Amino acid sequence: xxxxxxxxxxxxxxxxxxxxxxxxxxxxxxxxxxxxxxxxxxxxxxxxxxxxxxxxxxxxxxxxxxxxxxxxxxxxxxxxxxxxxxxxxxxxxxxxxxxxxxxxxxxxxxxxxxxxxxxxxxxxxxxxxxxxxxxxxxxxxxxxxxxxxxxxxxxxxxxxxxxxxxxxxxxxxxxxxxxxxxx
Amino acid sequence: xxxxxxxxxxxxxxxxxxxxxxxxxxxxxxxxxxxxxxxxxxxxxxxxxxxxxxxxxxxxxxxxxxxxxxxxxxxxxxxxxxxxxxxxxxxxxxxxxxxxxxxxxxxxxxxxxxxxxxxxxxxxxxxxxxxxxxxxxxxxxxxxxxxxxxxxxxxxxxxxxxxxxxxxxxxxxxxxxxxxxxxxxxxxxxxxxxxxxxxxxxxxxxxxxxxxxxxxxxxxxxxxxxxxxxxxxxxxxxxxxxxxxxxxxxxxxxxxxxxxxxxxxxxxxxxxxxxxxxxxxxxxxxxxxxxxxxxxxxxxxxxxxxxxxxxxxxxxxxxxxxxxxxxxxxxxxxxxxxxxxxxxxxxxxxxxxxxxxxxxxxxxxxxxxxxxxxxxxxxxxxxxxxxxxxxxxxxxxxxxxxxxxxxxxxxxxxxxxxxxxxxxxxxxxxxxxxxxxxxxxxxxxxxxxxxxxxxxxxxxxxxxxxxxxxxxxxxxxxxxx
Ligand SMILES: Cc1cc2nc3c(=O)[nH]c(=O)nc-3n(C[C@H](O)[C@H](O)[C@H](O)COP(=O)(O)O)c2cc1C
Ligand code: SF4
Ligand code: FES
Numbered sequence: 001x002x003x004x005x006x007x008x009x010x011x012x013x014x015x016x017x018x019x020x021x022x023x024x025x026x027x028x029x030x031x032x033x034x035x036x037x038x039x040x041x042x043x044x045x046x047x048x049x050x051x052x053x054x055x056x057x058x059x060x061x062x063x064x065x066x067x068x069x070x071x072x073x074x075x076x077x078x079x080x081x082x083x084x085x086x087x088x089x090x091x092x093x094x095x096x097x098x099x100x101x102x103x104x105x106x107x108x109x110x111x112x113x114x115x116x117x118x119x120x121x122x123x124x125x126x127x128x129x130x131x132x133x134x135x136x137x138x139x140x141x142x143x144x145x146x147x148x149x150x151x152x153x154x155x156x157x158x159x160x161x162x163x164x165x166x167x168x169x170x171x172x173x174x175x176x177x178x179x180x181x182x183x
Numbered sequence: 184x185x186x187x188x189x190x191x192x193x194x195x196x197x198x199x200x201x202x203x204x205x206x207x208x209x210x211x212x213x214x215x216x217x218x219x220x221x222x223x224x225x226x227x228x229x230x231x232x233x234x235x236x237x238x239x240x241x242x243x244x245x246x247x248x249x250x251x252x253x254x255x256x257x258x259x260x261x262x263x264x265x266x267x268x269x270x271x272x273x274x275x276x277x278x279x280x281x282x283x284x285x286x287x288x289x290x291x292x293x294x295x296x297x298x299x300x301x302x303x304x305x306x307x308x309x310x311x312x313x314x315x316x317x318x319x320x321x322x323x324x325x326x327x328x329x330x331x332x333x334x335x336x337x338x339x340x341x342x343x344x345x346x347x348x349x350x351x352x353x354x355x356x357x358x359x360x361x362x363x364x365x366x367x368x369x370x371x372x373x374x375x376x377x378x379x380x381x382x383x384x385x386x387x388x389x390x391x392x393x394x395x396x397x398x399x400x401x402x403x404x405x406x407x408x409x410x411x412x413x414x415x416x417x418x419x420x421x422x423x424x425x426x427x428x429x430x431x432x433x434x435x436x437x438x439x440x441x442x443x444x445x446x447x448x449x450x451x452x453x454x455x456x457x458x459x460x461x462x463x464x465x466x467x468x469x470x471x472x473x474x475x476x477x478x479x480x481x482x483x484x485x486x487x488x489x490x491x492x493x494x495x496x497x498x499x500x501x502x503x504x505x506x507x508x509x510x511x512x513x514x515x516x517x518x519x520x521x522x523x524x525x526x527x528x529x530x531x532x533x534x535x536x537x538x539x540x541x542x543x544x545x546x547x548x549x550x551x552x553x554x555x556x557x558x559x560x561x562x563x564x565x566x567x568x569x570x571x572x573x574x575x576x577x578x579x580x581x582x583x584x585x586x587x588x589x590x591x592x593x594x595x596x597x598x599x600x601x602x603x604x605x606x607x608x609x610x611x612x613x614x615x616x617x618x619x620x621x622x623x624x625x626x627x628x629x630x631x632x633x634x635x636x637x638x639x640x641x642x643x644x645x646x647x648x649x650x651x652x653x654x655x656x657x658x659x660x661x662x663x664x
Binding site: 036037038039041042043044045046048049076079080082083084085086087098101102103104106107108139140141142143144145146147148152155157 | 291300301302303304305306308309334340341342343344345383385387388389390391392393404405406407408409410425427472473474475476480481482512516547549551555559560563564567570571
């Protein structure tokens with residue numbers, strides 16, 4: 001995990017008038033999650049999941065709102081959010097394609113799968129297409145090694161995929177996105 | 184009678200009884216087992232039976248079964264449970280068996296279920312949660328009742344979206360049916376003389392960090408912090424989640440509990456094998472998730488002690504395309520590899536002592552055929568550890584990075600013989616000295632690299648250029664270094 005340092009004192013946080021943490025989310029955190037734990041801090045992970053699920057990524061303003069709602073320091077929320085790989089602190093494409101690059105998948109042809117996605121979309125690993133539809137990442141083991149090579153497209157797992165199937169899946173998802181269905 | 188050596192006596196599945204899998208069923212017939220179906224097949228009988236037993240009887244039964252943790256370390260579950268401190272009443276008396284049916288307020292004692300399953304090569308807990316979620320919930324309920332735990336958190340890795348939804352749905356059913364929540368364990372203690380015992384259970388989703396599978400990293404993650412493992416002691420049984428007594432068990436470990444209660448410890452001890460090297464026994468069945476170059480990869484339930492060759496030939500349809508066996512990761516990459524001459528290794532908890540690997544781990548072998556490039560395998564694994572090191576301990580954080588760089592260099596053909604020795608030295612100094620790192624990740628890195636490099640030494644040597652060693656000084660000429 002990389003430590004990225006920036007002069008934080010000069011950093012401007014982009015803000016918008018409307019809160020990211022909606023009333024429904026606040027109610028859910030207060031009623032469902034806070035009673036589960038001894039500390040409110042334990043709600044940070046679920047709260048971040050909510051934000052990411054809704055917006056696709058986690059803006060800084062949203063982290064501040066979570067901090068205020070849970071009565072913890074914003075630094076605590078930032079700290080946690082930056083540690084976990086699944087949280088996107090910058091916007092990503094509508095559909096996230098995660099290719100497993102761990103051992104079982106690599107020996108069963110993962111490289112061809114990554115290459116097929118790269119070629120199809122014209123992007124490199126950890127880039128997003130210009131139209132904002134797809135982001136490609138490589139992850140460690142997805143826990144589907146028996147179905148290697150495995151990829152996650154959005155939240156859906158595909159096992160034993162071939163380069164041709166990958167192209168088909170991308171075409172299908174693109175049609176869904178164009179038809180207005182989020183992925 | 185416990186067996187000394189593996190002989191297959193399984194005539195049906197236990198862990199997978201509701202999840203069809205060859206040889207006792209067809210994978211295509213898999214579906215999510217609902218509450219009604221689970222109960223129809225004898226589900227929650229174990230829980231009902233535990234309600235007629237005292238907590239110490241239950242823990243005693245689990246201890247007697249010698250059930251060892253299925254999450255990697257193989258620690259006996261019953262022994263772990265007995266490490267919990269006793270509950271003290273307001274007047275200072277300790278709660279014992281005589282309080283079995285009485286109303287004892289239990290606050291702040293937790294169960295953390297390890298469903299983080301991120302060790303490359305491991306995919307067995309996924310199956311249990313995906314198809315038969317109530318088996319896990321029953322195991323959780325029994326464990327909470329036996330250890331008097333008030334809340335259970337199922338910490339499931341972030342990538343298991345579908346499995347988390349299945350569990351949430353099953354939990355809802357379980358709450359409605361009076362397993363968890365204010366209806367008490369199986370509705371108001373109708374089976375016991377005493378009042379209800381309340382347990383709450385929640386699904387808690389992780390967010391993509393392997394290190395949260397380490398038990399104390401997992402606790403930190405539930406607490407909402409970054410998943411940095413804690414120094415032990417204190418052990419979680421004394422000071423765990425929110426500083427309170429906590430039990431951490433793997434999904435598969437807990438799924439075994441209902442059957443042990445139902446059929447008794449003696450039944451469990453007839454499955455699996457005794458230790459052949461005088462260690463603790465390896466009883467029971469185990470899910471083995473086989474991946475890599477075999478004809479039919481997948482999760483199979485076998486008795487412990489099954490030789491890898493038998494597993495591959497009889498369950499997985501042999502090596503893919505009839506190729507030759509070259510090696511296998513023993514059980515998750517942290518355990519190291521079994522070499523070409525170790526195809527007959529028995530998969531039980533003795534494996535570490537007998538075959539120069541770290542241990543059985545998760546018992547999910549990744550099999551390699553003769554065409555596999557072991558240098559690439561080694562590079563892949565070291566990239567995994569570099570990526571997943573949490574960064575707390577210097578040997579692990581720095582060492583894993585150096586090692587990966589070196590292995591990339593060796594793989595690309597730019598390495599020299601001395602790089603092999605350097606790589607081995609880095610690998611060996613990571614984690615072997617007790618106390619230099621906080622958790623076992625560095626150890627895993629060490630074992631993986633060391634076993635691959637020593638068992639396939641020629642392959643590495645063929646990749647590198649020789650290091651020029653100045654043998655003698657010739658006057659007037661310069662020696663190359
Ligand atoms: C780096 C590291 C990662 C681990 N990952 C997992 C995991 O993903 N799942 C798991 O069940 N145990 C994992 N463990 C083992 C746990 O620390 C712990 O031993 C286990 O969950 C205890 O449960 P058990 O006794 O039922 O096996 C890991 C250990 C280490 C050191
Ligand atoms: S050994 Fe590595 S992963 Fe474990 S605590 Fe230390 S730095 Fe983190
Ligand atoms: S190695 Fe790819 S899913 Fe496990």
